[in-house]
Amino acid sequence: MNAVLGLDVGGTTTKALVVATDGTVLHEERRPTAHATDPLPGLAAELDRLTALAADRGAAVVGAGVVTPGLIEESTGTVRYASNLGWRDLPLRAGLQERVAVPVTTGHDVRAAGLAEQLLGAATGVADVLLLTIGTGIASALVSGGRALTGGTGAAGEVGHAPVRPGGELCPCGQRGCLEVYASGAGVARRYGARTGTAFSAAEVVGRLGSDAVAREVWADATSALADALVTATLLLDPSVVVLGGGLTAAGADLLDPVRAGLAAGLTWRPPPPVHLTGLGPLAGCLGAAALAMTHAGLGDHLAGWARGRRPVPTGTG
Amino acid sequence: MNAVLGLDVGGTTTKALVVATDGTVLHEERRPTAHATDPLPGLAAELDRLTALAADRGAAVVGAGVVTPGLIEESTGTVRYASNLGWRDLPLRAGLQERVAVPVTTGHDVRAAGLAEQLLGAATGVADVLLLTIGTGIASALVSGGRALTGGTGAAGEVGHAPVRPGGELCPCGQRGCLEVYASGAGVARRYGARTGTAFSAAEVVGRLGSDAVAREVWADATSALADALVTATLLLDPSVVVLGGGLTAAGADLLDPVRAGLAAGLTWRPPPPVHLTGLGPLAGCLGAAALAMTHAGLGDHLAGWARGRRPVPTGTG
Numbered sequence: 029m030n031a032v033l034g035l036d037v038g039g040t041t042t043k044a045l046v047v048a049t050d051g052t053v054l055h056e057e058r059r060p061t062a063h064a065t066d067p068l069p070g071l072a073a074e075l076d077r078l079t080a081l082a083a084d085r086g087a088a089v090v091g092a093g094v095v096t097p098g099l100i101e102e103s104t105g106t107v108r109y110a111s112n113l114g115w116r117d118l119p120l121r122a123g124l125q126e127r128v129a130v131p132v133t134t135g136h137d138v139r140a141a142g143l144a145e146q147l148l149g150a151a152t153g154v155a156d157v158l159l160l161t162i163g164t165g166i167a168s169a170l171v172s173g174g175r176a177l178t179g180g181t182g183a184a185g186e187v188g189h190a191p192v193r194p195g196g197e198l199c200p201c202g203q204r205g206c207l208e209v210y211a212s213g214a215g216v217a218r219r220y221g222a223r224t225g226t227a228f229s230a231a232e233v234v235g236r237l238g239s240d241a242v243a244r245e246v247w248a249d250a251t252s253a254l255a256d257a258l259v260t261a262t263l264l265l266d267p268s269v270v271v272l273g274g275g276l277t278a279a280g281a282d283l284l285d286p287v288r289a290g291l292a293a294g295l296t297w298r299p300p301p302p303v304h305l306t307g308l309g310p311l312a313g314c315l316g317a318a319a320l321a322m323t324h325a326g327l328g329d330h331l332a333g334w335a336r337g338r339r340p341v342p343t344g345t346g
Numbered sequence: 347m348n349a350v351l352g353l354d355v356g357g358t359t360t361k362a363l364v365v366a367t368d369g370t371v372l373h374e375e376r377r378p379t380a381h382a383t384d385p386l387p388g389l390a391a392e393l394d395r396l397t398a399l400a401a402d403r404g405a406a407v408v409g410a411g412v413v414t415p416g417l418i419e420e421s422t423g424t425v426r427y428a429s430n431l432g433w434r435d436l437p438l439r440a441g442l443q444e445r446v447a448v449p450v451t452t453g454h455d456v457r458a459a460g461l462a463e464q465l466l467g468a469a470t471g472v473a474d475v476l477l478l479t480i481g482t483g484i485a486s487a488l489v490s491g492g493r494a495l496t497g498g499t500g501a502a503g504e505v506g507h508a509p510v511r512p513g514g515e516l517c518p519c520g521q522r523g524c525l526e527v528y529a530s531g532a533g534v535a536r537r538y539g540a541r542t543g544t545a546f547s548a549a550e551v552v553g554r555l556g557s558d559a560v561a562r563e564v565w566a567d568a569t570s571a572l573a574d575a576l577v578t579a580t581l582l583l584d585p586s587v588v589v590l591g592g593g594l595t596a597a598g599a600d601l602l603d604p605v606r607a608g609l610a611a612g613l614t615w616r617p618p619p620p621v622h623l624t625g626l627g628p629l630a631g632c633l634g635a636a637a638l639a640m641t642h643a644g645l646g647d648h649l650a651g652w653a654r655g656r657r658p659v660p661t662g663t664g
Contacts, residue, residue, distance in 0.1 A: 156498035168582065172497075177490060179584020180474035183616060190578040191612060193512065202614040260508040260578055264486065266497020294509060296520040298501060 031087035032325065033078050033130070034318030035094045036137055037061060037071070039112025039164075043311065044074070046082045046089075047318045049327055051148075051334035054085055056311070063114060071120075072127035079130055091131045091325035093317035094124065095140040097167070100182045105134040108182070133324035138185055139176035140316025141273055141308070142169030147319055148335040149307035151269040158267035158301075159312075160187070160258065161274035162283075166212050170265050187261065188212065192253045210253035213276055220246045234279045251283065255290025262291065262301060273306035280305070349405035350643065351396050351448070352636030353412045354455055355379060355389070357430025357482075361629065362392070364400045364407075365636045367645055369466075369652035372403055374629070381432060389438075390445035397448055409449045411639035412442065413458040413631050415485070418500045423452040426500070451642035456503055457494035458634025459591055459626070460487030465637055466653040467625035469587040476585035476619075477630075478505070478576070479592035480601075484530050488583050505579065506530065510571045528571035531594055538564045552597045569601065573608025580609065580619060591624035598623070 031054060034045040038061060046055040055078070064070050071094065079089045098110025105121025107113075121134040142159035151157040157171040166188035170177045177184045188208040189201055196205030197219075209215050216230035223242050236243040258270060270291075276283060284305055292300045306312055322331055349372060352363040356379060364373040373396070382388050389412065397407045416428025423439025425431075439452040460477035469475040475489040484506035488495040495502045506526040507519055514523030515537075527533050534548035541560050554561040576588060588609075594601060602623055610618045624630055640649055 154498075170582075172490075172495060177495075177583070179490075180472075180586030180619070181584055181616075184582065184584040186581045186584075186616070187578070188581075189613075189615070190581050191574050194510070194574055203612065256509050256512055260505070261582060263504045263506075263508050264488075264502065264579060264582060265495070266499055266502040266504075268498030294521065295507075297507070298499075298504070301498070 029087045030090045031082050032318050032321035032327075033075060033082070033089055033092035034314040034316070034321065035071070035074065035078075035092065036140070036313035036317055037067075037094065037096045037113065038137065038313075039097065042074075043314045044078055045311065045314045045318050046078055046085075046087065047315070048087060049090070049322065049330055051330075054087060055081060061113070067113070067115065067118070068120075068123040068127065072124055075124065075128045075130065075132070079128075089130050090327070091133065091321035092124075092128070093133050093135065093140070093319070093321035093324070094120065095135045095137040095313050095317040095320070096120065097137050100134065100136050102135070102178050102182055131321075131324060133320050135317065135320045136169075136176075136178070136182070136185075137313040137316075138167040139169040139171075139178065140320060141312035142171045142176055142271075142316070143174075143319055144308055144312045144316035145271045145273070145306065146171045146174070147331055148315070149312060150271045150304040152307075152335050154269045156266065156268045157271060158258075158261055158265055158269075159271045159273055159306075160254070160261075162211065162213070162254070162272060162276040163274035164213050166208050166274075168261065170267065187257060190257055190260070192256050207253055207257050211250040211257075213274075216246055216250050216276075219249070230276060231278060234276075234282055237282055247282070248286070251286035252290055255287050255294060258287065258291045258303070259294035262295065262298075267301050270301050270303045271306055272303065273308075273312055275310075277305045277309075347405045348408045349400050350636050350639035350645075351393060351400070351407055351410035352632045352634070352639065353389070353392065353396075353410065354458075354631035354635055355385075355412065355414045355431065356455065356631075357415065360392075361632045362396055363629065363632045363636050364396055364403075364405065365633070366405060367408070367640065367648055369648075372405060373399060379431070385431070385433065385436070386438075386441040386445065390442055393442065393446045393448065393450070397446075407448050408645070409451065409639035409643035410442075410446070411451050411453065411458070411635035411637070411642070412438065413453045413455040413635040413638070414438065415455050418452065418454050420453070420496050420500055449639075449642060451638050453635065453638045454487075454494075454496070454500070454503075455631040455634075456485045457487040457489075457496065458638060459630035460489045460494055460589075460634070461492075461637055462626055462630045462634035463589045463591070463624065464489045464492070465649055466633070467630060468589045468622040470625075470653050472587045474584065474586045475589060476576075476579055476583055476587075477589045477591055477624075478572070478579075480529065480531070480572070480590060480594040481592035482531050484526050484592075486579065488585065505575060508575055508578070510574045525571055525575050529568040529575075531592075534564055534568050534594075537567070548594060549596060552594075552600055555600055565600070566604070569604035570608055573605050573612060576605065576609045576621070577612035580613065580616075585619050588619050588621045589624055590621065591626075591630055593628075595623045595627075
């Protein structure tokens with residue numbers, strides 16, 4: 029049996045999957061991201077450990093995909109800048125490939141998640157998918173015809189600083205009225221805290237919607253800003269399906285219903301695309317990384333089978 | 347000598363080109379668009395006339411490209427809806443192909459213009475180009491890796507109704523604060539007229555910038571709205587070059603300078619892409635139509651020579 033590795037290195041958590049080439053998930057784990065001065069030796073050791081672990085389960089690893097946030101030069105696999113990881117001009121792909129035997133490919137976490145949603149998530153088989161991930165920050169990916177749009181400098185999808193409320197509240201980036209000010213996890217928590225003096229997380233604010241008028245007001249501002257951003261993105265990109273991912277999707281219908289209503293209300297002369305919550309949860313990026321490894325290994329035509337062959341992902345095995 | 351035809355059917359004007367396959371423009375003409383109940387016979391007669399005209403000049407026509415505004419189903423060449431032409435569910439490609447001998451291909455006017463700008467205009471050789479056309483209305487095209495993004499329903503690029511000023515002035519579409527309200531030719535003329543009671547065109551408003559405070563205010567609102575829309579589009583799409591096209595580009599530096607400044611000011615953590623005025627003027631769509639015909643005729647690899655081989659376009663020959 030052959031397998032690939034998927035590694036999703038986030039600012040807080042690193043997630044890893046071992047996936048058989050038929051789509052069966054053999055192993056899943058999550059652990060806090062190690063913030064080393066030189067991250068390459070640690071990541072290489074991680075890939076070696078996962079390769080050995082796969083071998084213990086009878087699987088030969090034929091490739092590894094590693095995805096990260098930030099600005100990634102797709103042609104070279106160099107991470108130009110990833111603020112949450114403190115990386116600048118890190119030759120991720122070349123540096124890992126020097127250190128490990130399995131073929132390594134690299135990519136952007138949100139674009140990989142978009143591919144995974146299209147492959148086996150909430151937008152399976154749809155050619156034009158817009159994924160909006162709403163976590164601490166906000167980013168997006170457009171998959172068009174199975175290809176994730178990267179842009180001229182690898183920075184496509186950074187919609188978090190779109191000026192949805194021109195002249196609005198100040199963003200840590202220095203601008204006013206950015207989408208993240210109102211609708212990111214950090215923004216929701218900060219805006220609630222500024223009004224009440226209480227430090228609640230965005231999830232806690234959502235938990236108070238039934239009983240707390242300030243929570244309702246802050247959340248309405250968030251979903252309204254998200255809907256406006258989706259109106260603009262829909263007009264520009266014309267996605268067939270919009271998928272919402274990231275931590276704030278735990279809000280469920282409290283997120284989905286007002287965003288759907290706002291998007292429909294903002295589009296007068298064209299129907300809105302359907303909006304779904306992620307079908308893959310926090311593993312979307314990791315599954316996308318594994319899918320990149322499949323393609324890199326020349327096994328891209330096996331990916332169509334993943335949606336059919338995918339087994340339930342084990343949890344808590346890390 | 348072989349040649350292709352490019353036909354750009356606009357709401358007001360129809361433009362036509364006969365272009366030799368080496369890129370030499372053999373003939374150019376413009377005339378008012380005929381608004382017939384069934385436009386197919388007239389358009390077919392036009393293609394036949396241009397084919398005969400090319401033959402008179404010693405050129406055999408090997409293909410024709412016809413581009414239009416509206417929602418176009420690229421796979422079938424059916425125009426689902428083009429409000430300025432009054433077309434709905436018009437089988438443009440099939441209907442023309444039934445009537446004329448030369449192979450016909452069809453496309454979207456602004457996307458074709460984007461391809462032309464990339465091929466031989468203001469963004470020659472650049473892989474990721476955003477074209478924003480600012481005329482009576484506002485539309486855009488993203489060319490990524492030589493391919494114009496169409497979207498799931500052929501409606502990508504319709505940025506004119508993006509809510510750049512949420513809760514702002516009423517748009518004829520029924521929404522408030524759309525980009526076109528502030529920055530289209532129609533919008534500039536309407537806003538100036540509402541303040542002064544004088545019916546000036548957008549070009550006349552621009553002509554009064556040196557002497558008329560209301561004109562300056564209306565124009566500042568227009569360029570500020572355009573810059574904000576470009577900030578969002580840059581964050582989403584990461585174009586390497588932004589090209590401004592359409593009638594309002596006659597404003598020259600009065601358009602370019604404030605839009606460049608506003609785009610740079612709105613992007614705090616990434617450099618702005620360069621912004622250029624169209625290199626092809628009102629012929630961009632027509633040249634793009636001819637380029638589509640080249641590709642359809644299997645001559646796509648000759649297009650690289652167009653930028654080198656292109657002769658000055660004759661004017662006033664219609």
